[in-house]
Amino acid sequence: MDDFLAARLQMAFSLGFHIVFACIGMVMPFFMSVAHFYWLKTRKAVYKDVTKAWSKGVAIFFATGAVSGTVLSFELGLLWPKFMEHAGPIFGMPFSLEGTAFFIEAIALGFYLYGWNKVNAWFHWFTGVVVGISGLLSGILVVAANSWMNSPSGFDYIDGKYLNVDPIKAMFNDAWFSQALHMSVAAFVSTGFAVAGVHALMILRGRNVIFHSKAFKIAAIFGTVAACLQPLSGDISAKDVAQRQPAKLAAMEAHFHTEKNAPLIIGGIPDTLNKKVDYAIKLPGVLSFMATGDFNGEVKGLDQIPKKDQPPVAVTHYAFQIMVGLGMAMVLIALLYFIALWKKRSWLGSKWLLKLFILATPLGFIALEAGWTVTEVGRQPWIIHGVMRTADAVTPMPGIAYSFYLFTGVYISLAIIVSLLLYRQITMVGKLYDSSSDHPKN
Amino acid sequence: MIYVVIVFLWTSILLYILLGGADFGAGIIELFTSEQNRSKTRKTMYEAIGPIWEANHMWLIIAIVILFVGFPKIYTTISVYLHIPLVCMLLGIIARGTAFVFRNYDAVKDDMQKLYTPIFVYSSLITPFFLGIIAASSVSGQIDVQAPDFLSAYVFSWLNWFSVTVGIFTVSICGYLATIFIIGQADNEESKAHFIRKAKRTVLVVMASGALVFIAAYFEHIPLTNWIFGGWPGITAIVAASISLIVLFYMLYRNRPILLRLLAGFQVTMILFAATYTHFPNIVLLKNGPNLSLLLHQGQTKTIDTLGYALLTGSLFILPALFYLIYIFQQKGSETDDH
Ligand code: HDD
Ligand code: HEM
Ligand code: HEM
Numbered sequence: 152m153d154d155f156l157a158a159r160l161q162m163a164f165s166l167g168f169h170i171v172f173a174c175i176g177m178v179m180p181f182f183m184s185v186a187h188f189y190w191l192k193t194r195k196a197v198y199k200d201v202t203k204a205w206s207k208g209v210a211i212f213f214a215t216g217a218v219s220g221t222v223l224s225f226e227l228g229l230l231w232p233k234f235m236e237h238a239g240p241i242f243g244m245p246f247s248l249e250g251t252a253f254f255i256e257a258i259a260l261g262f263y264l265y266g267w268n269k270v271n272a273w274f275h276w277f278t279g280v281v282v283g284i285s286g287l288l289s290g291i292l293v294v295a296a297n298s299w300m301n302s303p304s305g306f307d308y309i310d311g312k313y314l315n316v317d318p319i320k321a322m323f324n325d326a327w328f329s330q331a332l333h334m335s336v337a338a339f340v341s342t343g344f345a346v347a348g349v350h351a352l353m354i355l356r357g358r359n360v361i362f363h364s365k366a367f368k369i370a371a372i373f374g375t376v377a378a379c380l381q382p383l384s385g386d387i388s389a390k391d392v393a394q395r396q397p398a399k400l401a402a403m404e405a406h407f408h409t410e411k412n413a414p415l416i417i418g419g420i421p422d423t424l425n426k427k428v429d430y431a432i433k434l435p436g437v438l439s440f441m442a443t444g445d446f447n448g449e450v451k452g453l454d455q456i457p458k459k460d461q462p463p464v465a466v467t468h469y470a471f472q473i474m475v476g477l478g479m480a481m482v483l484i485a486l487l488y489f490i491a492l493w494k495k496r497s498w499l500g501s502k503w504l505l506k507l508f509i510l511a512t513p514l515g516f517i518a519l520e521a522g523w524t525v526t527e528v529g530r531q532p533w534i535i536h537g538v539m540r541t542a543d544a545v546t547p548m549p550g551i552a553y554s555f556y557l558f559t560g561v562y563i564s565l566a567i568i569v570s571l572l573l574y575r576q577i578t579m580v581g582k583l584y585d586s587s588s589d590h591p592k593n
Numbered sequence: 594m595i596y597v598v599i600v601f602l603w604t605s606i607l608l609y610i611l612l613g614g615a616d617f618g619a620g621i622i623e624l625f626t627s628e629q630n631r632s633k634t635r636k637t638m639y640e641a642i643g644p645i646w647e648a649n650h651m652w653l654i655i656a657i658v659i660l661f662v663g664f665p666k667i668y669t670t671i672s673v674y675l676h677i678p679l680v681c682m683l684l685g686i687i688a689r690g691t692a693f694v695f696r697n698y699d700a701v702k703d704d705m706q707k708l709y710t711p712i713f714v715y716s717s718l719i720t721p722f723f724l725g726i727i728a729a730s731s732v733s734g735q736i737d738v739q740a741p742d743f744l745s746a747y748v749f750s751w752l753n754w755f756s757v758t759v760g761i762f763t764v765s766i767c768g769y770l771a772t773i774f775i776i777g778q779a780d781n782e783e784s785k786a787h788f789i790r791k792a793k794r795t796v797l798v799v800m801a802s803g804a805l806v807f808i809a810a811y812f813e814h815i816p817l818t819n820w821i822f823g824g825w826p827g828i829t830a831i832v833a834a835s836i837s838l839i840v841l842f843y844m845l846y847r848n849r850p851i852l853l854r855l856l857a858g859f860q861v862t863m864i865l866f867a868a869t870y871t872h873f874p875n876i877v878l879l880k881n882g883p884n885l886s887l888l889l890h891q892g893q894t895k896t897i898d899t900l901g902y903a904l905l906t907g908s909l910f911i912l913p914a915l916f917y918l919i920y921i922f923q924q925k926g927s928e929t930d931d932h
Contacts (some may be wrong), residue, residue: 207698214694218687224657225683228672235661236669240892243662247900250658251907253795254651258914262921270921316892318899548676548747561684567690575701 156547157555159228160277161525165223166556167520168562172216176517177290177335178342178373179209180263180283185369187276199367209282210264216564217257222558230551234534234544238315241306242299244318244329245451256282272453290338291331298326301526302395303535329391330526333384336377337522344481347578348512351505375485381478381569384556386441392529393442396536397451398460399529402436402467405431409452413438418472421464426453428468434454462531470524477518484511538565594894594901599887601904602659607865609652611770611858614763616649616772620689620717621764622791623710627802637778638771641698650690663900666890667877671727674736674750678723685720688712718764725763729756732872733815736910737880754809755817763804766861773841773857777850789845796838827867834863852909 152160183205190198197201205563228235262270262278270278299305305321307314318586350367354360391398400406405421405428406413415438419431436446453461484507491498498504534541599799610737626634660668672679689712696709730736740746772792779785804836810817841856872878877885891897 211698212695214690221650221654221686221690222683224654224661225672225679228661228668229676229679232669232673235672236665238662239665239668240663240896243896244899244903247662247903248907250651250655251903251910253654254907254911255914257651258911263917265922316896318896367783371910478860499612546673546676549743553678554680557680557684559685566686568691568695570698571705572695575699579701589829 152552152555154549154551155542155545157552158320159541161555161558162226162230162563164559165219165226166527167220168566169216169223169517170523171338171516172212172219173286174288174338174346174516175342176209176216176508177210177283177286177338179205179593180279180286181542182255182342182346183209184276184279184283185559186365187279189365190277193273200362201304203367204362205366206264206279207576208573209260211569211576213260215569217253218534219562220253229410229554230546231534232546234539237539238300238535240317241303241313241321242296244322245418249289249292250283252292256285256289259285273400275502287335287338291335294331295322295324295327295524296329299324299528301330301373301399301536302326303538308538319542325395326391329384329388333388333522336381336384337515337519339373339377340381340478340481341519343370343372343377344508344511344515346370347374348508348510349507353577354534355505355509362541366385367508374481375488378478378481378485378515382482385475385478389441390444393450396529398453398456398462399467399525400442401451401453401456402462402464402529403471405464406438407454409449409455410451411439412436413442413448413449413450415441421468423464430468440510460532461541462529467525467529470521470528473521474518474525477514477521481511481514481518484508509532521537594898595888595891597901597905598659598663598891598897600906601901602656602663602887605652605659607862608915609649609656610763610865611861611891612649612765613652614721614767614861615770615774616883617689617717617721617764618767618769618774620714621721621768622771622775622795624630624714625634625768626791633784636773637775637780640847650686659900659904663897664885664887664890665892667885667887667914670738670877670879670885671731671778674738674747675727675730677747678726678730678751682723682727685716685723688716689720691823692716705856720806721763722760726751726756728763729759732815734878734880736877738879747766752797752815755806755815758764758802758805758809762799762806764863765795765802767799770861771800773853776845777851783837796842821867823871826870830863830867830870834860834867837863 186198186201188203188344189195190202196281259278259281259470263275263282266275266278273435298323302325304324305317305319347367347370350370351364353363354367392403404416405419406416407426407428412435414433414435416428417426417432417434421428439448439450440446453464487498487504487507491504512587530536532540532542534544606777620666623631623634623638657668660671692709692713696706696713697707699705733753733755735753735756736750737745740750769792772788772795776788776792779788803817807817821831837856838860841853841860844853844856867875873886874887874889876887879885
């Protein structure tokens, strides 16, 4: 494997691994705080049990998220030194603020996990909320750094030099808002569906039903509400991409030719040689509408982009289809759930609804990874859009392939151990957490 | 503003060595503790370190962020030429952080513990070892930006006796910090006496490995003696550290755990000071070509200014919260450990 490819894959794996833990670390504290709030208000033991069980999960995810994040902050230099040499001082602002946010998060988590019965009950609850808020803030900040790579600003690029650096302007670049919004909502969708799915499975199996029903409801409401907001935010993102990165939009849509009244292409197999998409469903004018707000608007195709500046089409296109398809599937499930909540209470305990949620457990995270693939692969061949090529940024050290194998092995083993740990937490609920256990033998 | 940033950088590194070091030391002394005392040591350490260990770890991140935002050339030079030890350190960090959590949060305590514990202990040893190697290599003048081949560019930049002995020295410092720390945590006279005996032994190890560093420096033609004893600040720092060590020995049997920790922290601070002040502002010494300096290789003024303000504002939030956290969990005898 050549070093450049290895470096890209290693970066992609590390980020793809980290993002799962980061999202859970961002969102679970909110679930936890809601359960904790009910416990303080109602004094029903089951809410305390749920809170405690979840806080164990948060601790496991936090630690894994923290170490994988630490690896990332080194990897930026280990793999992309030329990039960091120039970009560091420009897009570093969000990272330095993020340091503060992480720190507060880590401190608040210390209070939260170890503070039961040691500090005032509401102060204790509040530290849980702080964990969530600072986690969310740090997520928004890193995404601001990433959006700068899509939409570089805050400096003048003259004769290969980066002059007049303005870190604040770089942080509030054109893409940060749409990306930060979309990412934050995505974190709620994916964590909400994943957690709800696991609890749904336990309900279906008749284990500690009261416990799991309360937990399910909290997670499901967060997840479904966010799922309905996601297409709206995705639309903002799409318009934004159309403006600043037409090449990315064209790759996402496998849109080879510039045209007015451009169709939205759903599914299909892009054929880059003959510049067409086979077996696709085409909705005339919809792409023009999505990108420009007008069914007759002109959308730039790949034909306007020099060959050497085109991103890989197939990967970007498939990833985009997966994200949008799964997003829509989750909207459907959300709607069914709302109907159940408001009109058909009888559906709530029904097997099919639970099964639907069980099936949906991984969908949010798959959509999330797909979405990042769209953003990152769609940015290629640039590491800083329009300024620096990824190939020019890679480290001169040979043998990166070995480092790639090594880290891949590490991440796979970590993923296995974390799954085992979670499985054990969940199967031990009856013994460890459920004080009102309806199945005492568990 | 550049000096504010440099102070933050130095302080973050110091705090990482002190707090993170005590934390690594916990794993290291577990390795050197006999079977029957091991679970006792582990439990005591866990109670003391659990609440703050995440936060300890953040100092490293702060230092890295300051480096890549404020001093990108320094950050990238280190990342390129010390790639291999950095990767080793990262593997240590991953293994240790996760093993710590796994062994304390696994819902079922079974044979998996036999897997977590060795990972935890050995990675506690490896991480500071490579940290020491990295620190030593950046000043040992072995980094060669014009190296003709792989070995001299990416391996001999860090694989030499000086770096290795500094690695060992760092490990023993961590063990020392942890033993001093744990004395105050002991809840009965017997284990206290046990930890005091340990502390005395680690002092000897620290001294011996420190001597090794000087010997290695001599053979590698690194003017370490000159750096440290060549001017009054270095001499003062070393004398102050020695005096405080004597005071510490005197205090070992009195019941003053906080004072002991402060003294040990003071000694390490002095060592770091003596080791860094002669180079200032250079922090990476190269074999061929100009040394990398915190003053000459800083980012543009606007970057440094915003970085400085961000750090100052951040510390307004962080420091009070951190002190409050440490204070709350130092209140001993607080009732049931109910997490
Ligand atoms: C639960 C996950 C999830 C779901 C259901 C969706 N997305 Fe998404 N999408 C993401 C998760 C995500 C993401 C992983 O979070 C990305 C990557 C970068 C970013 O800002 O968000 C993303 C990026 C992303 C981009 C590229 C933004 C850029 O490069 O700046 C567009 C245009 C969309 N999305 C559009 C949509 C649309 C129209 C959806 C309709 C349902 C949708 N997304 C659902
Ligand atoms: C956590 C969610 C993220 C995921 C899943 C992700 C995914 C990816 C993928 C798949 C690639 C490889 C693209 C290719 O080479 O074809 C990549 C590259 C990269 N990403 Fe991201 N990314 C994420 C967030 C970020 C953030 C927040 C940053 C920086 C602030 C970032 C910086 C980079 C860099 C520097 C590269 C390598 C250069 C390149 O290939 O363009 N990524 N990422
Ligand atoms: C290049 C990209 C990234 C870098 C360099 C990075 C860096 C880090 C670091 C250093 C930590 C450890 C902090 C601690 O000890 O608490 C961390 C954790 C975290 N990161 Fe990332 N990160 C990146 C991408 C992302 C992305 C894309 C997100 C989310 C949108 C994110 C969100 C988080 C969160 C929420 C945590 C806290 C850990 C937890 O609560 O589980 N990071 N990250």
